[in-house]
Amino acid sequence: MSEGVSLAGFVTGHIASFGLGVLLGTVFLWGLWLTVQRLPTAAHPAIMMLASLLLRFGVTLAGFLVIARIGSWEHLLVAAAGFTLPRLMIGRRLKSTLGREDPQA
Numbered sequence: 001m002s003e004g005v006s007l008a009g010f011v012t013g014h015i016a017s018f019g020l021g022v023l024l025g026t027v028f029l030w031g032l033w034l035t036v037q038r039l040p041t042a043a044h045p046a047i048m049m050l051a052s053l054l055l056r057f058g059v060t061l062a063g064f065l066v067i068a069r070i071g072s073w074e075h076l077l078v079a080a081a082g083f084t085l086p087r088l089m090i091g092r093r094l095k096s097t098l099g100r101e102d103p104q105a
Helices: 007-041 045-070 073-100
Strands: none
Touching: 007 045, 007 073, 045 073
16 A cells, blocks of 8 residues: 555555456457457458457557556556456356256257
8 A cells, every 4th residue: 555545545446446457358358259240241350350359459458558557556456357357257157058058959
């Protein structure tokens, strides 16, 4: 905790960083999902995939840059943890969904 920062400010800053990380992770995965859904009908799927990747990376890096400029390395670490949370949640949900399907079908 930095000198001159109250405990409430410290906790609020880290919660905000975590929330922004979750938002960035969700936007990243949502963009990937949209891209994969549109690939079968795309005229140039490779270009579409590359453009989507660059756009998603750009948005993510810009978000982390904002967090880095406003906060400290601790805020970046908390935001990175938040960034991974949507992927873990989606992976767990897909695993449970796929586990319920009948393998004989």
